Amino acid sequence: AAEEEVEEEEGTDNEAAQSITSSVELSTSSLELSIQTRIFKIIVIGDSNVGKTCLTFRFTGGSFPDKTEATIGVDFREKAVEIEGETIKVQVWDTAGQERFRKSMVEHYYRNVHAVVFVYDVTKMASFRNLQTWIEECNGHRVSASVPRVLVGNKCDLVDQIQVPSNMALKFADSHNMLLFETSAKDPRESQNVDSIFMSLACRLKAQKSLLYRDVEREDGRVRLTQETETKSNCPC
Ligand SMILES: Nc1nc2c(ncn2[C@@H]2O[C@H](COP(=O)(O)OP(=O)(O)OP(=O)(O)O)[C@@H](O)[C@H]2O)c(=O)[nH]1
């Protein structure tokens, strides 16, 4: 009878072990599935009316919107891009330039951000001068110096109205360790240039970072990745 008991116990242990193994397999495979697409959060910051919405629309939707209204809070736009055979989701946060439409959201803009795009309007000197304030806001939200930042001068199609000379913008960009893109969300011939703003950042992020899985959280059935570490990869950019 004692032997039988032992056998019974072993049987129970085996069953338990099997069930643990299959649940581990299940969670591993769901984790593998969900890590196939990494998400890079890129925020677009700058004065109202400089063209942040149009630039993000051009990148994610491939066209210039007929009509825009001032952004309230934030609009999310996403685009899946392929870099070196890996599909990456670029999640663009199109932020509001008007103080009254952004003040309750600022903390959310900067939380866990992977890259920052500062935009000014080449036909409006004030929007260029205000960049300093936007950079200070960004620094004030503990955005690490390792988070890549780029500068974008938009509305270059308005050639007769340009107020911000390229060399002035270049000097500013250099002094803040940023790349400068002068472009137009409106001019279809510039669309590749607009894409390259976001693609260059995605390439840099892919080269710099590998997302690890700390505090794996399930939200709406999706796994969220929350930690980053430095690794090397060979990015073509
Ligand atoms: N000519 C020209 N006009 C542009 C360009 N990009 C945007 N605009 C115009 O500039 C105006 C403002 O564009 P938005 O993209 O809404 O500006 P925004 O920076 O998102 O403004 P907020 O949401 O208030 O922060 C709109 O009338 C656009 O049509 C451009 O490249 N060239």
Ligand SMILES: [Mg+2]
């Ligand atoms: Mg907008």
